[in-house]
Amino acid sequence: MSTEIIKTVGVTKCFGALVAVDRVDYSLRENEVAGIIGSNGAGKTTFFNLVTGYYPPDEGSIFYKGRDVTRMTPQQRVALGMTRTFQLTSTFDNLAVIDNLVLVYFRAHRDSTLLKLLLSTCRRHRNEDKIVATLETFDLQHVRDRLVKNLSLGEKRRLEIAMAVLAEPQVLMLDEPLAGLAESEIKVILEVLGRRVGKQTILIVEHKISHVKDFVQRLTVMHEGRVIADGGYEECLSDPEVRRSYWQIDTEQEGSKHAAA
Numbered sequence: 684m685s686t687e688i689i690k691t692v693g694v695t696k697c698f699g700a701l702v703a704v705d706r707v708d709y710s711l712r713e714n715e716v717a718g719i720i721g722s723n724g725a726g727k728t729t730f731f732n733l734v735t736g737y738y739p740p741d742e743g744s745i746f747y748k749g750r751d752v753t754r755m756t757p758q759q760r761v762a763l764g765m766t767r768t769f770q771l772t773s774t775f776d777n778l779a780v781i782d783n784l785v786l787v788y789f790r791a792h793r794d795s796t797l798l799k800l801l802l803s804t805c806r807r808h809r810n811e812d813k814i815v816a817t818l819e820t821f822d823l824q825h826v827r828d829r830l831v832k833n834l835s836l837g838e839k840r841r842l843e844i845a846m847a848v849l850a851e852p853q854v855l856m857l858d859e860p861l862a863g864l865a866e867s868e869i870k871v872i873l874e875v876l877g878r879r880v881g882k883q884t885i886l887i888v889e890h891k892i893s894h895v896k897d898f899v900q901r902l903t904v905m906h907e908g909r910v911i912a913d914g915g916y917e918e919c920l921s922d923p924e925v926r927r928s929y930w931q932i933d934t935e936q937e938g939s940k941h942a943a944a
């Protein structure tokens with residue numbers, strides 16, 4: 684059995700009277716590709732924020748490779764190599780694609796002060812093998828020198844994921860990376876992510892389950908802050924509570940009303 688990378692025990696987060704994440708026990712093993720699905724407001728993003736340290740939990744504990752990180756800041760968790768969260772705002776829009784990649788690479792490989800991150804220094808690293816390979820993998824060679832603010836949404840999303848991968852986190856956590864993309868762009872991103880399977884621990888939140896069906900090895904379904912199912916794709920989807928809560932299948936009338944399929 685591979686190493687357990689992330690484990691949560693009874694994590695709970697309330698916003699006033701609302702229990703956004705309700706006593707969630709979760710575990711993720713090395714090189715596992717796991718998905719979390721759930722309808723709007725199920726608590727998926729809040730759970731991500733608890734794992735990355737953005738919010739402290741009201742109750743429960745979070746472990747990274749057996750070490751209790753519950754009270755650690757996001758920066759401390761990143762320093763442990765734990766996660767580098769994918770965020771929509773994580774690019775530098777007034778820099779070229781290549782320079783965004785160089786900055787991330789530099790940060791991951793050099794114990795550096797901010798000053799050393801000055802672009803003049805970074806430009807010397809534009810041709811590092813790993814950066815060139817990343818441009819290729821993520822199909823970004825043709826926009827290498829384009830400013831990020833001039834990229835299409837699909838290109839920008841690929842760059843964000845490329846930056847997250849280049850930072851070499853133990854866990855690549857992606858919160859709805861396909862949101863707002865056209866089918867053709869989704870295809871490219873899934874292909875690129877598919878190439879990471881087996882090489883990287885990936886935790887992906889997705890609304891449209893059909894997109895991650897062939898990609899994730901394990902699925903967790905959240906509903907109203909709770910985990911209602913966890914296991915293989917088919918197993919989860921045939922679970923009676925998932926059928927009732929997520930798919931809103933009325934067992935009398937076998938019709939799905941859920942729009943996210």
Ligand SMILES: Nc1ncnc2c1ncn2[C@@H]1O[C@H](COP(=O)(O)OP(=O)(O)OP(=O)(O)O)[C@@H](O)[C@H]1O
Pocket residue numbers: 698701703721722723724725726727728729730890
């Ligand atoms: N900062 C916040 N303050 C107050 N309530 C919040 C906050 N963040 C989330 N919530 C509430 O907590 C619940 C869970 O939200 P969360 O964003 O985690 O859901 P989600 O599963 O990611 O949903 P979506 O699919 O829409 O992204 C929702 O009812 C939401 O309104």
Ligand SMILES: [Mg+2]
Pocket residue numbers: 727728729
């Ligand atoms: Mg969310």
